[in-house]
Amino acid sequence: MSHRRKILVVGGGVVGLSVAWRLATRHDVTVVDPAPPGDASWAAGGMLAPVTESWPGEEDLLDLGSESLERWPAFADELGVELLRAGTISAAFDAADAGQQDVLAEHLASRGRAVERLSGRELRAREPAIGPRVRSGLVVPGDLAVDNRELLRRLMGAATDAGVTFDRRAAAAVEPGAVRLRDGDVLDCDTVVIAAGAWSAALHPALTGLVRPVKGEILRLRARPGALPLRHTVRALVESRPVYLVPRAGDELVLGATQYEAGFDDEVTVGGVRDLLADAERVLPGIAEYGLTECVAGLRAGSRDNLPLLGWLEPGVLVATGHHRNGLLLAPITADAVRAIVDGDQPPTTTLAADPARHVPTKR
Amino acid sequence: MSHRRKILVVGGGVVGLSVAWRLATRHDVTVVDPAPPGDASWAAGGMLAPVTESWPGEEDLLDLGSESLERWPAFADELGVELLRAGTISAAFDAADAGQQDVLAEHLASRGRAVERLSGRELRAREPAIGPRVRSGLVVPGDLAVDNRELLRRLMGAATDAGVTFDRRAAAAVEPGAVRLRDGDVLDCDTVVIAAGAWSAALHPALTGLVRPVKGEILRLRARPGALPLRHTVRALVESRPVYLVPRAGDELVLGATQYEAGFDDEVTVGGVRDLLADAERVLPGIAEYGLTECVAGLRAGSRDNLPLLGWLEPGVLVATGHHRNGLLLAPITADAVRAIVDGDQPPTTTLAADPARHVPTKR
Numbered sequence: 146m147s148h149r150r151k152i153l154v155v156g157g158g159v160v161g162l163s164v165a166w167r168l169a170t171r172h173d174v175t176v177v178d179p180a181p182p183g184d185a186s187w188a189a190g191g192m193l194a195p196v197t198e199s200w201p202g203e204e205d206l207l208d209l210g211s212e213s214l215e216r217w218p219a220f221a222d223e224l225g226v227e228l229l230r231a232g233t234i235s236a237a238f239d240a241a242d243a244g245q246q247d248v249l250a251e252h253l254a255s256r257g258r259a260v261e262r263l264s265g266r267e268l269r270a271r272e273p274a275i276g277p278r279v280r281s282g283l284v285v286p287g288d289l290a291v292d293n294r295e296l297l298r299r300l301m302g303a304a305t306d307a308g309v310t311f312d313r314r315a316a317a318a319v320e321p322g323a324v325r326l327r328d329g330d331v332l333d334c335d336t337v338v339i340a341a342g343a344w345s346a347a348l349h350p351a352l353t354g355l356v357r358p359v360k361g362e363i364l365r366l367r368a369r370p371g372a373l374p375l376r377h378t379v380r381a382l383v384e385s386r387p388v389y390l391v392p393r394a395g396d397e398l399v400l401g402a403t404q405y406e407a408g409f410d411d412e413v414t415v416g417g418v419r420d421l422l423a424d425a426e427r428v429l430p431g432i433a434e435y436g437l438t439e440c441v442a443g444l445r446a447g448s449r450d451n452l453p454l455l456g457w458l459e460p461g462v463l464v465a466t467g468h469h470r471n472g473l474l475l476a477p478i479t480a481d482a483v484r485a486i487v488d489g490d491q492p493p494t495t496t497l498a499a500d501p502a503r504h505v506p507t508k509r
Numbered sequence: 510m511s512h513r514r515k516i517l518v519v520g521g522g523v524v525g526l527s528v529a530w531r532l533a534t535r536h537d538v539t540v541v542d543p544a545p546p547g548d549a550s551w552a553a554g555g556m557l558a559p560v561t562e563s564w565p566g567e568e569d570l571l572d573l574g575s576e577s578l579e580r581w582p583a584f585a586d587e588l589g590v591e592l593l594r595a596g597t598i599s600a601a602f603d604a605a606d607a608g609q610q611d612v613l614a615e616h617l618a619s620r621g622r623a624v625e626r627l628s629g630r631e632l633r634a635r636e637p638a639i640g641p642r643v644r645s646g647l648v649v650p651g652d653l654a655v656d657n658r659e660l661l662r663r664l665m666g667a668a669t670d671a672g673v674t675f676d677r678r679a680a681a682a683v684e685p686g687a688v689r690l691r692d693g694d695v696l697d698c699d700t701v702v703i704a705a706g707a708w709s710a711a712l713h714p715a716l717t718g719l720v721r722p723v724k725g726e727i728l729r730l731r732a733r734p735g736a737l738p739l740r741h742t743v744r745a746l747v748e749s750r751p752v753y754l755v756p757r758a759g760d761e762l763v764l765g766a767t768q769y770e771a772g773f774d775d776e777v778t779v780g781g782v783r784d785l786l787a788d789a790e791r792v793l794p795g796i797a798e799y800g801l802t803e804c805v806a807g808l809r810a811g812s813r814d815n816l817p818l819l820g821w822l823e824p825g826v827l828v829a830t831g832h833h834r835n836g837l838l839l840a841p842i843t844a845d846a847v848r849a850i851v852d853g854d855q856p857p858t859t860t861l862a863a864d865p866a867r868h869v870p871t872k873r
Contacts, residue, residue: 366779415730415786416797422783433780437804 149173150335152487153324155316155348158183159293159472160465161340162300163220163480168338168487169307176304177324177332178341179315182297184411185342186472188363188443190391190399191296192378193217193289193474196260197233201252205498206452210471212495213478217289220477224299227394229290229378234272235283236381236428243281245382250283260285274373276430279381290378290391293473316341319348321461338463338483343409343444345466351458351505356467358409358444362417363401367436375429383424390429398435400425402470406447413440445469455482455499463487464501513537514699516851517688519680519712522547523657523836524829525704526664527584527844532702532851533671540668541688541696542705543679546661548775549706550836552727552807554755554765555660556742557581557653557838560624561597565616569862570816574835576859577842581653584841588663591758593654593742598636599647600745600792607645609746614647624649638737640794643745654742654755657837680705683712685825702827702847707773707808709830715822715869720831722773722808726781727765731800739793747788754793762799764789766834770811777804809833819846819863827851828865 150172154165157178165174192198195210221228237243246262253260261284268282269275275282305311315327319339324332339345343358368374375392382388391399403417418440426432448454448467453475458464463486465479482492482499514536518529521542529538556562559574585592601607610626617624625648632646633639639646669675679691683703688696703709707722732738739762744753755763767781782804790796812818812831817839822828827850829843846856 367776369776369778412731412733412800413802414733414797415790415799415801418782418801419786419790419797422779422786426779426783433778433783435779436776437779437782438777440801440804 150487151333152336152338153177153332153334154338154340155319155324156339156341156345157181157311158340158342159186159297159300159476160342160468160479161338162297162304163476164338164340164465164483165309166300166304166307167480167484169304169309171488174309175312175332176309177312177314177316179313181311182301183342185361185443185445186293186297188361188441189293189473190363190389190401191291191293191473192233192389192391193291194233194285194378195474196253196258196285197235197283197288197380198470199249199253201248203451204256207256209452209478209495209499210474212493213475214287214289216477216481221291224296224303226291226296226299229392231377232284232286233288233378233380234268234275235285236268236275236279236379237281238278238381238383238427239280242382246281246283272375272377272379274375274429274431275379276428278427288378291473292393296473316348319462321459336461336463336487338465340465342446342466342472345446345464349458349462349464351501352454352464355448355454355501355504357406357447359447359469360405360407360410360442360444361402362413362421362440362442363399364418364421364437365439366398366400366432367438368396368398369434369436372434373431379428381424381428383427386420386424388421388424388428390425409444411442411444413442445472449504453479453499454501455479455496456486456501458501514851516700516702517541517696517698518702518704519683519688520703520705520709521545521675522704522706523550523661523664523840524706524832524843525702526661526668527840528702528704528829528847529673530664530668530671531844531848533668533673535852538673539676539696540673541676541678541680543677545675546665547706549725549807549809550657550661552725552805553657553837554727554753554763555655555657555837556597556753556755557655558597558649558742559838560617560622560649561599561647561652561744562834563613563617565612567815568620571620573816573842573859573863574838576857577839578651578653580841580845585655588660588667590655590660590663593756595741596648596650597652597742597744598632598639599649600632600639600643600743601645602642602745602747602791603644606746610645610647636739636741636743638739638793638795639743640792642791652742655837656757660837680712683826685823700825700827700851702829703822704829706810706830706836709810709828713822713826713828715865716818716828719812719818719865719868721770721811723811723833724769724771724774724806724808725766726777726785726804726806727763728782728785728801729803730762730764730796731802732760732762733798733800736798737795743792745788745792747791750784750788752785752788752792754789773808775806775808777806809836813868817843817863818865819843819860820850820865822865
């Protein structure tokens with residue numbers, strides 16, 4: 146067992162908090178973030194769905210996500226968070242959508258994962274709120290969903306209980322043994338973990354160009370009395386735009402998510418909200434009668450190959466970012482991997498594909 | 510000059526605050542409202558547009574609104590609030606819309622008010638942001654607009670400076686000489702003014718059935734860099750739904766307003782936002798690139814004939830409510846009328862049509 150270290154985790158979203166919580170059992174950990182718990186994590190829908198997010202050519206991501214999904218029930222249990230276990234329905238409108246689903250189903254079959262293919266009528270028997278224009282779909286029983294905000298609150302509490310402290314200032318740069326803050330102060334440490342999501346690239350020269358912000362707009366809705374409730378998470382492609390609807394315990398429904406590559410612009414736009422509402426109404430015609438309680442945008446951390454960046458950048462500097470749309474899904478395995486790497490143990494083998502050495506010459 | 514009285518004004522929206530401010534020069538005034546400054550007033554767009562709101566059969570309302578509009582420049586000046594003076598453009602899409610505009614233009618001509626009728630091309634020369642599907646329109650140069658929230662903040666300040674006090678509790682019932690609060694307390698006074706908007710009907714038996722809530726949803730947008738700014742207030746009918754766009758100083762644009770007769774439901778709905786955005790985009794195609802900063806709903810106080818209720822209900826109990834979509838426009842003349850009535854002076858003659866005696870046997 147390694148000696149006790151002073152560790153700074155830059156970034157207090159779901160990844161940074163999970164990492165800090167896991168590390169705090171053996172080390173002195175401080176999370177550096179001006180406003181935890183995070184940006185993209187706070188906006189997120191909370192789908193834990195590696196299978197319906199999967200695509201040929203992204204097998205490493207499917208394996209990583211699937212292994213993290215296996216860790217989710219225990220992770221949620223430790224934190225006292227409920228999981229939605231009804232599974233995902235992926236809806237297809239036209240021949241092109243159905244064709245994409247065929248590709249996905251065959252890809253999954255080749256990986257040994259069965260999904261159920263249903264007609265529109267069969268889908269509506271399972272989920273009566275789905276509209277008549279949906280002509281076919283896939284049912285993925287294993288997918289989970291979580292209330293991201295409840296999770297983040299619990300993670301803040303669990304990290305605090307485990308001894309994690311919070312420095313609510315902004316980091317400007319990371320180097321071995323130190324985090325420089327925007328206010329000019331320097332925090333010393335043994336090890337730094339960069340978990341600053343879309344803001345990570347500016348913190349360390351090796352990350353330049355490897356992580357970019359991808360804006361996502363998300364709406365929070367409320368089922369009003371008389372509305373037909375949704376039981377499953379429902380995803381669809383509408384004119385090539387992905388849309389998802391994630392029901393929460395109670396009457397909340399989360400609707401997401403647009404994707405814009407527009408730099409650090411995090412404003413909700415008229416066009417984004419218009420598209421989300423129009424696309425969602427095609428999937429769930431009763432949605433017009435829902436209340437609209439919140440419009441929010443978050444900046445995900447996109448990577449070049451949609452895999453996260455997870456490993457040493459140089460001695461003393463670890464990175465755990467680039468989780469894109471999978472920050473919540475991948476939080477458990479990311480935290481376990483960082484904990485293992487810091488302590489010199491073997492990280493989960495599926496995380497090896499996420500080593501930043503695939504993009505940059507890292508100094509070990 | 511009458512003696513100094515203790516007056517309670519129930520309701521701290523634009524009408525209650527204006528009334529309280531005017532009365533405070535001669536009397537001891539307390540505004541009773543759990544959360545001033547108001548509900549519908551705070552949500553409102555801030556159009557001061559009696560002419561484009563006018564319709565045959567509502568001549569009394571046009572006269573009342575026109576006289577209040579004349580009082581607005583001095584009213585705004587006293588409060589230190591800027592007015593938008595660019596005027597209103599009323600846009601027509603199809604033959605039915607154009608037909609409605611013909612009715613309005615002839616009605617206004619018969620009342621001695623000239624409006625300018627322009628083709629779509631001429632409209633776009635005045636206001637380049639208007640979209641190509643608008644085929645004709647009216648230009649009403651005299652209409653004004655005000656930033657309702659700035660106005661309400663100034664009214665709160667001016668009322669406080671004039672000696673008005675605030676009791677932030679909810680009223681349950683009004684009777685001569687007393688306001689009963691929901692918490693059981695009773696406030697004594699010489700005179701009560703009921704200015705509680707949509708909530709007025711429950712306060713006094715004579716108002717039962719005379720005032721009803723009419724929900725309006727309003728969005729606040731922000732012009733992003735590169736967006737074509739709007740100079741005029743623009744109104745339109747889209748498939749019989751009225752929509753308006755009111756530019757503010759700076760980059761804000763207010764978009765309203767749906768109308769629902771749904772009781773005391775004040776939740777913003779998916780369908781309402783969807784319709785507002787779709788309708789606004791037909792008028793102003795560039796709006797998709799605007800930021801969406803707020804979705805809010807307010808409950809206007811609808812009356813049976815769209816005229817407010819303004820006068821004595823019984824000795825000691827005055828009413829000033831039912832202003833529907835015209836609360837901001839009619840605030841100056843309402844305040845002047847209430848001040849005159851309380852002091853035994855002659856109120857403005859255009860306010861006589863608003864006497865509640867037209868609906869109920871009032872006890873003088």
